[in-house]
Amino acid sequence: MAADGPDMMVRASGLAKSFGEVEAVRGVDLEVAPGELFGLLGPNGAGKSTLIGMLSTLITPTAGTGAVAGFDIVRERPDVRRSIGLVFQEQTLDRYLTGWYNLKFHAEIYGVPSHEVEERVTRALEDVGLWEERERLAGTYSGGMRRRLEIARGLLHRPRLLFLDEPTAGLDPRSREAIWDRVRELNEREGITVLMTTHYLEEAENCGRIAIIDGGQIVTVGTPAELKAQIGQDRVEIVARDPHTLGEELRTRLGLTPVVQGDTVWFTVAGGRRFVPRVFSEVDAEITSVQVKSPSLDDVFLARTGRGIDGPAPGGAEPQAGGSRR
Numbered sequence: 001m002a003a004d005g006p007d008m009m010v011r012a013s014g015l016a017k018s019f020g021e022v023e024a025v026r027g028v029d030l031e032v033a034p035g036e037l038f039g040l041l042g043p044n045g046a047g048k049s050t051l052i053g054m055l056s057t058l059i060t061p062t063a064g065t066g067a068v069a070g071f072d073i074v075r076e077r078p079d080v081r082r083s084i085g086l087v088f089q090e091q092t093l094d095r096y097l098t099g100w101y102n103l104k105f106h107a108e109i110y111g112v113p114s115h116e117v118e119e120r121v122t123r124a125l126e127d128v129g130l131w132e133e134r135e136r137l138a139g140t141y142s143g144g145m146r147r148r149l150e151i152a153r154g155l156l157h158r159p160r161l162l163f164l165d166e167p168t169a170g171l172d173p174r175s176r177e178a179i180w181d182r183v184r185e186l187n188e189r190e191g192i193t194v195l196m197t198t199h200y201l202e203e204a205e206n207c208g209r210i211a212i213i214d215g216g217q218i219v220t221v222g223t224p225a226e227l228k229a230q231i232g233q234d235r236v237e238i239v240a241r242d243p244h245t246l247g248e249e250l251r252t253r254l255g256l257t258p259v260v261q262g263d264t265v266w267f268t269v270a271g272g273r274r275f276v277p278r279v280f281s282e283v284d285a286e287i288t289s290v291q292v293k294s295p296s297l298d299d300v301f302l303a304r305t306g307r308g309i310d311g312p313a314p315g316g317a318e319p320q321a322g323g324s325r326r
């Protein structure tokens, strides 16, 4: 790595991994710049963990190449490992040690110089807001606190890049928010590059850029705003006294394909706000209220993959190839 650091913190080209018949990751190209807070968004089984596993050198790729912090993920494994912090979904803390000793123990095992252990453990606990709780047994921590302790552990060797695999999965909203506060701080204040996976759409909104991954392939990459802008359509929701009549009028007089749900009729259209006056001038049905909603990441996911993030893959277990739906 050059003294001033690599131009890309993560670079993958055609990266692929098969487990027997299962093509978990099918040729991923990805670039993450230093300082980014980057999210991999995809449903269960999309290949997120396998991709992070390859980038963190724990899984050997079947094909393609990758570099992390400027080091090759196959030929320069120790250098990659020194550059990254890893927080995986499985919990591996010792419940019978205090927060402090969990970190001290880890620092010693992983070769942090002994005269630096105290300072690094202190700093890592402060970084995740657990300094006050350092004397408590990890087993008495809440789920959110344990996850923060794991993040602290991932920071002990001062990595430039932090991989977080579903860091908030299974946590309540308050704990999720606390984790996010810390992740944002680490990213903004400390300049640590963060590559995280999530299947929560609202969390993906917090990332600077996201890649939507489905069926082992990246189907689109961009800032949340860019991805939403590409959809180009707003959702107009109209509550009406007689929604079926309104739906029929929207179809026949304005050429729309509205959906009637209860007392609401909705449709998508480019420039929704500018379109609404036309609805009022063209239809006779009585309208109670109108709402225009900009596209959400849910809409982006639907448009890019053909289903909602929690929905089943079309055609059963076989993952959907992204290409045909772009």
Ligand SMILES: Nc1ncnc2c1ncn2[C@@H]1O[C@H](COP(=O)(O)OP(=O)(O)OP(=O)(O)O)[C@@H](O)[C@H]1O
Pocket: 019, 022, 023, 024, 025, 042, 043, 044, 045, 046, 047, 048, 049, 050, 051, 199
């Ligand atoms: N060690 C393995 N052996 C066999 N198949 C595997 C292995 N690891 C992952 N897979 C399969 O590869 C595909 C991608 O899995 P992966 O765990 O990477 O997805 P994911 O997006 O991280 O999902 P989740 O959010 O559920 O962890 C799945 O079909 C999974 O069953």
